Amino acid sequence: MVARRAQATQAARLNLNTQVTTMPEIFRAARVAPMTPGWPLLEDAAVVVHDQLILDVGPFDHIRRTHAGPVRDLGGLTLAPATFNSHTHLEMTHLLGKTTQGQGFVTWVESLLANNAYGVDQPLVRSELTRLESRGCAFVADISTRNAPLLAEILASSGHFFTSFQEAIGSVVPEPPAALLHQARDGAESGRGICAVAGHALYSTSGELLRAAKAVSTAANNGRGLPFSLHLAEHAEEDAILLTGQSLFLDLLRSRGVISDYTAPGQRPVPLAHELGLLDEQTLCVHCVTVTDGDIALIAQGRASVCLCPRSNDYIGVGQAPLAKFLEAGVNVCLGTDGLCSNVDLDPYGELAWLAAQNPGVLSLGQGLALVTANPARFFGLENTLGSLAPGRAARFSVVPQPVLDAFLKGI
Numbered sequence: 001m002v003a004r005r006a007q008a009t010q011a012a013r014l015n016l017n018t019q020v021t022t023m024p025e026i027f028r029a030a031r032v033a034p035m036t037p038g039w040p041l042l043e044d045a046a047v048v049v050h051d052q053l054i055l056d057v058g059p060f061d062h063i064r065r066t067h068a069g070p071v072r073d074l075g076g077l078t079l080a081p082a083t084f085n086s087h088t089h090l091e092m093t094h095l096l097g098k099t100t101q102g103q104g105f106v107t108w109v110e111s112l113l114a115n116n117a118y119g120v121d122q123p124l125v126r127s128e129l130t131r132l133e134s135r136g137c138a139f140v141a142d143i144s145t146r147n148a149p150l151l152a153e154i155l156a157s158s159g160h161f162f163t164s165f166q167e168a169i170g171s172v173v174p175e176p177p178a179a180l181l182h183q184a185r186d187g188a189e190s191g192r193g194i195c196a197v198a199g200h201a202l203y204s205t206s207g208e209l210l211r212a213a214k215a216v217s218t219a220a221n222n223g224r225g226l227p228f229s230l231h232l233a234e235h236a237e238e239d240a241i242l243l244t245g246q247s248l249f250l251d252l253l254r255s256r257g258v259i260s261d262y263t264a265p266g267q268r269p270v271p272l273a274h275e276l277g278l279l280d281e282q283t284l285c286v287h288c289v290t291v292t293d294g295d296i297a298l299i300a301q302g303r304a305s306v307c308l309c310p311r312s313n314d315y316i317g318v319g320q321a322p323l324a325k326f327l328e329a330g331v332n333v334c335l336g337t338d339g340l341c342s343n344v345d346l347d348p349y350g351e352l353a354w355l356a357a358q359n360p361g362v363l364s365l366g367q368g369l370a371l372v373t374a375n376p377a378r379f380f381g382l383e384n385t386l387g388s389l390a391p392g393r394a395a396r397f398s399v400v401p402q403p404v405l406d407a408f409l410k411g412i
């Protein structure tokens with residue numbers, strides 16, 4: 001706990017996000033992780049910052065010779081790009097500690113629905129976002145079922161870059177379907193965020209609605225498309241519903257009016273998502289726990305990205321995604337925390353430390369950092385702004401916390 005507080009303080013001390021400097025400043029650290037192709041972890045390195053942008057990165061000796069400006073020596077820290085949380089549900093922030101752990105998905109959902117799941121606690125969300133920023137996170141992908149415009153407004157007033165997904169669930173396709181894409185409220189335009197469409201899951205949302213949501217997403221942004229997010233292959237119950245139509249969870253959804261007249265498509269989640277045309281390079285497949293080798297190949301062929309939420313999967317008790325297989329298949333893997341309804345914090349570094357500890361030797365430190373920096377920056381179309389320390393990028397940093405470094409050292 002003490003160590004955690006110390007790390008948060010270190011990150012806060014490095015908060016350059018709002019500073020406008022009159023001359024370049026040089027930040028020196030024992031290690032710098034640029035996260036640019038071909039650049040390893042640099043020892044005794046420096047980053048030059050001016051007007052909230054990165055001017056240069058390199059070995060300290062070289063930087064000192066080629067740039068003027070005061071040096072801020074950060075000592076033995078490891079400096080990395082600011083992190084991305086690629087999947088969370090801010091509208092459920094108030095459910096921290098109020099849901100059932102480790103007893104499977106149906107029990108967890110029942111505990112979720114026993115609370116006021118969608119009653120946004122605005123001050124709490126704002127304080128969580130502030131805390132997250134102090135830990136070096138600069139991007140949040142938020143999924144909201146009922147409060148997307150409000151959450152977009154809160155995100156816009158924070159210091160984060162963001163994608164605010166409005167989630168489609170059920171079977172009703174609105175007319176026009178473009179209504180699935182929400183608009184930020186007046187005053188929510190920050191230049192740091194976009195509004196987008198997500199589908200909840202194949203078992204809770206009809207194929208017709210998911211296709212419509214994906215079509216709206218693909219046509220948006222003047223035809224360039226938007227990121228699309230889908231919970232996919234999260235738990236065994238999902239397979240059972242789709243294959244047989246028999247499940248306690250389906251009974252629960254029926255009783256709450258989410259689903260009526262359900263006909264099982266008779267296919268497992270990933271092949272069904274493929275058949276519905278949902279797997280392409282603008283889709284983020286969230287969870288991907290119950291996947292076969294064939295499923296992984298389908299995701300890779302579609303060039304879809306995957307967002308793992310390992311602590312959430314552990315909290316609910318649904319198993320773990322095959323990280324090594326996704327990496328071997330060349331899939332762009334990102335990390336998310338999911339909401340505080342199934343996790344203990346929203347810090348991507350917490351997720352990475354846990355993942356590295358559970359998968360010793362699978363990831364190098366650089367590969368691990370990519371899951372929370374360069375990979376999501378690529379998926380969310382922010383690779384020219386965030387995700388790496390390179391000239392022209394925003395001066396948004398994180399300090400790699402000691403538990404993350406320890407987890408990787410133990411894995412070597």
Ligand SMILES: [Zn+2]
Nearest residue numbers: 089231338339
């Ligand atoms: Zn989720």
